[in-house]
Amino acid sequence: MSTSELQVVPIRQAEAISRQERQGYDLLRFRPIKAFVRWRGFPYVFQTALLAFFVFMAVLAWGLYPPEGVNDKLFAKTHLANLLVWGLWWPAMVWTAVLFGRVWCAVCPLELVANITERLGRALGVKQRVLGKWLRSGALIVGLYALIQMLVAGASLHRTPAYTSLFLWGLLATAALTGFFFRDRAFCRGFCPVGLLLGTYGRGGMLAVRSTSKDQCGDCTGKDCVRACNRTKLDARSCPSLLNPARVNRNADCLVCVQCVKVCQPENMGLFLRRPFHPVSSMPGVAWRSRWL
Ligand code: SF4
Ligand code: SF4
Ligand code: SF4
Numbered sequence: 181m182s183t184s185e186l187q188v189v190p191i192r193q194a195e196a197i198s199r200q201e202r203q204g205y206d207l208l209r210f211r212p213i214k215a216f217v218r219w220r221g222f223p224y225v226f227q228t229a230l231l232a233f234f235v236f237m238a239v240l241a242w243g244l245y246p247p248e249g250v251n252d253k254l255f256a257k258t259h260l261a262n263l264l265v266w267g268l269w270w271p272a273m274v275w276t277a278v279l280f281g282r283v284w285c286a287v288c289p290l291e292l293v294a295n296i297t298e299r300l301g302r303a304l305g306v307k308q309r310v311l312g313k314w315l316r317s318g319a320l321i322v323g324l325y326a327l328i329q330m331l332v333a334g335a336s337l338h339r340t341p342a343y344t345s346l347f348l349w350g351l352l353a354t355a356a357l358t359g360f361f362f363r364d365r366a367f368c369r370g371f372c373p374v375g376l377l378l379g380t381y382g383r384g385g386m387l388a389v390r391s392t393s394k395d396q397c398g399d400c401t402g403k404d405c406v407r408a409c410n411r412t413k414l415d416a417r418s419c420p421s422l423l424n425p426a427r428v429n430r431n432a433d434c435l436v437c438v439q440c441v442k443v444c445q446p447e448n449m450g451l452f453l454r455r456p457f458h459p460v461s462s463m464p465g466v467a468w469r470s471r472w473l
Contacts, residue, residue, distance in 0.1 A: 203452045203458075204452040207452070218441070237264060238349050241341035242345045252340060262344055278381050278384070281382040284378060295359065299412075300360065301361065308363040316370055321372060325376065351373075355371075385431050388451075390452055391425065391428070392448050400426075404418060
């Protein structure tokens with residue numbers, strides 16, 4: 181090996197370490213976390229438990245209106261489904277996004293429902309559609325979110341258990357139908373009414389899935405994280421959101437589902453804990469728009 185070749189290796193290693201430091205601390209260096217994240221049951225076990233919670237709440241609140249003469253605000257405060265859905269789940273979803281990015285999405289039961297029906301549709305030979313440009317733009321998501329806000333203000337969606345139940349069933353049914361007729365995580369990318377909200381609030385989140393070494397990705401011949409044949413696998417899939425994990429540099433579209441972590445043979449994807457609103461500006465090649473938009 182020549183002297184110049186001997187010098188390249190430590191320089192590359194130093195660059196990789198300094199890049200990792202800029203990105204934060206890679207939690208996958210901690211073995212129990214790595215084992216947990218790579219476990220085949222993650223995230224399905226958590227998604228299933230939360231799906232059971234969703235269905236239980238929807239059943240509990242079904243057909244329940246405030247009795248005659250009872251203030252709806254007071255009634256809402258005494259009903260478990262209303263308290264848990266609007267008093268706990270909704271704010272928790274937003275605050276976990278602010279603090280840790282789209283971690284809710286990692287365990288979201290709606291994604292599980294859409295995932296199941298997408299597989300079912302494929303197995304039944306349904307000609308599933310690709311999400312069109314207009315849906316990908318998020319226009320429908322904005323419209324649905326605005327509709328929820330109007331129903332909260334105008335029809336007390338958050339105060340009437342019966343409406344809360346309809347809201348939950350509506351979400352589950354839309355996820356199921358979208359999954360059945362569209363492919364590639366279409367519900368999350370074009371329909372979910374909280375998708376943009378979480379993407380926006382999660383930008384400064386302290387948790388981020390990123391490549392640990394751009395050089396290793398550049399040298400990678402397998403590219404398992406983007407190969408189409410890996411997308412329909414049950415576990416260790418190429419990115420179901422159609423992102424290129426090697427190039428992900430913001431939290432807006434990444435659902436922290438860690439499928440890219442599992443599928444990457446060189447183990448080059450990390451789960452970084454960073455300070456809030458981590459400035460990616462120090463990373464070379466990152467345009468100013470992608471830092472904040
Ligand atoms: S985008 Fe919506 S449906 Fe998809 S995982 Fe996130 S919250 Fe769930
Ligand atoms: S993330 Fe892993 S699989 Fe994807 S290009 Fe990089 S090294 Fe290859
Ligand atoms: S980049 Fe990785 S963690 Fe993010 S959505 Fe794609 S597969 Fe999931």
